[in-house]
Amino acid sequence: MNKTYDVIVIGLGGMGSAAAYHLMKKGLRVLGIDRFQPPHQFGSSHGHTRIFREAYLEGASYVPLAQRAHALWRRLEEESGKDLLAEIGGVMIGPENCEIVQGTITSAKQYNLPYEMLSAKEMAKRFPAFYLAEDEVAVYEKTAGVLFPEACIEACLKIAISEGLEIKTDERVLKWGQEGGGITVYTEKGIYKAEKLVISAGAWNPDLFGFTIPLEVQRKVPTWFQAMNKPEIFNPDQFPIFCWHYTNDLNIYGMPGFHGEGTKVAFHQGGLIGTADGLDREVSSEEIAPIQRLVAERFPDLNINDVTIDTCFYTNTPDGHFVLGKHPNYDNVAIAGGFSGHGFKFCSVIGEILSDLVIKGKTNHDITLFDPVRFQKS
Structure with a gap:
C-alpha cells in the first residue's frame, strides 16, 4: 500500500x-x-549571492517579515554551522525624491531602523567604486548584506x-x-x-x-565583472550591496563577489517573457551591451569585457x-x-x-x- x-x-x-x-x-x-x-x-x-535588507523600499509592511527572516537565518546558521548571511551594508541610490530613496527612508522611519544619508561626495570618499551624479544621494543601511542562496x-x-x-x-x-x-x-x-x-x-x-x-515568467541575465583597476575597492569591506535608480523605468542592483566571481551588476527590469521550459537560456552579446555601457559609466574601474553571464527567472505579479x-x-x-x-x-x-x-x-x-x-x- x-x-x-x-x-x-x-x-x-x-x-x-x-x-x-x-x-x-x-x-x-x-x-x-x-x-x-x-x-x-x-x-x-x-547565482552566488542574494541581497538582504530590512529598510524596504517596496513598502514598510515588508519590514516585520524581513526582521523575522533575519532572526531565522541567524538561527539556521547556528544550527547548520554554515555562513549564510554576511552583513556588509547596503546603499539605496538615486535622486533624493526617487522611489528607491524615499521608499527606503519611509520604511526605516516607520520601524525606527537606523540609516545614514550620504551625498555623492560622501559616497565617493567612503565607497570609491561608485560614481554618483552630483544630484544623487544614498541611504546607507549598516545591517544590509548578502545571503548565499x-x-x-x-x-x-x-x-x-x-x-x-x-x-x-x-x-x-x-x-x-x-x-x-x-x-x-x-x-x-x-x-x-x-x-x-x-x-x-x-x-x-x-x-x-x-x-x-x-504570473509572468521573465528571463533575467545577471552579469559579473572583474576589476580592471583598484580591485580592493570592490571587496566586501569596501563595496556594499546596492539598488540604484537609473531612470524612471529602470533600476540596477548589485553586490561584491566573495569567491572570485566578480562584482554583480544587473538590471531589475526587462528581459524575455515566456515559460520556464520555453525560454532560451543562450545569451547574445547584444543583450549584455546595455549593462556593459552602464557599468562603464557608473563603475569605471570594472572591466566591461571581463564578464561572466548567467540566466535566472523572475516570476512577476502585476x-x-x-x-x-x-x-x-x-x-x-x-x-x-x-x-x-x-x-x-x-x-x-x-x-x-x-x-x-x-x-x-x-x-x-x-x-x-x-x-x-x-x-x-x-
Whole structure:
C-alpha cells in the first residue's frame, strides 16, 4: 500500500526547502519533490549571492517579515554551522525624491531602523567604486548584506533530511488533485498521497497553481565583472550591496563577489517573457551591451569585457508583491510564488508561514498584502 504523507512540498528551491525545514521541525511526515537536484541553476535560487535588507523600499509592511527572516537565518546558521548571511551594508541610490530613496527612508522611519544619508561626495570618499551624479544621494543601511542562496538551500535540506524528510529529485510533477479529502500528486515516476500540499515551484508555478492568476515568467541575465583597476575597492569591506535608480523605468542592483566571481551588476527590469521550459537560456552579446555601457559609466574601474553571464527567472505579479496564502479552492493547500525578483531574503520566514498555513490554517504573520485572489477582486 502506498505511503501517505502529512505534507507534500512541490519545489525545493529557496521557499520549498525552507518550508520542508519548518515542517520537519514540527515532526511531520513530509515528502519534497523537485524536477531537478536542488540547489540547481535552472530556476530563481542560484547565482552566488542574494541581497538582504530590512529598510524596504517596496513598502514598510515588508519590514516585520524581513526582521523575522533575519532572526531565522541567524538561527539556521547556528544550527547548520554554515555562513549564510554576511552583513556588509547596503546603499539605496538615486535622486533624493526617487522611489528607491524615499521608499527606503519611509520604511526605516516607520520601524525606527537606523540609516545614514550620504551625498555623492560622501559616497565617493567612503565607497570609491561608485560614481554618483552630483544630484544623487544614498541611504546607507549598516545591517544590509548578502545571503548565499545555494548554502541556504543546502542547510535547510540537510537538516530536514536528517530529521526524516524524504525527497524525490529529477522528477517532474504532472498534476495534482484532491481525492477523498486528501491530495494526490502525479509525477513522471510515481503517484504520491498526502493530507496537505505546499506548492512553491517558482517559474513553474503557473502550470501548478490550478487557478487563474496573472504570473509572468521573465528571463533575467545577471552579469559579473572583474576589476580592471583598484580591485580592493570592490571587496566586501569596501563595496556594499546596492539598488540604484537609473531612470524612471529602470533600476540596477548589485553586490561584491566573495569567491572570485566578480562584482554583480544587473538590471531589475526587462528581459524575455515566456515559460520556464520555453525560454532560451543562450545569451547574445547584444543583450549584455546595455549593462556593459552602464557599468562603464557608473563603475569605471570594472572591466566591461571581463564578464561572466548567467540566466535566472523572475516570476512577476502585476503589482510586484508576492502571492502567498491558502489556495482559493482548497483549504489544505498553501501556495507561494510571484516573488517578482525580491523574494529570496524572505525564504526563511516564508517557510515558517507555509508550515503555519498547512498545519494551523493560519499564520500570525501579516500576509494580507499577498492575498492570492487579490487580482480577481480587482
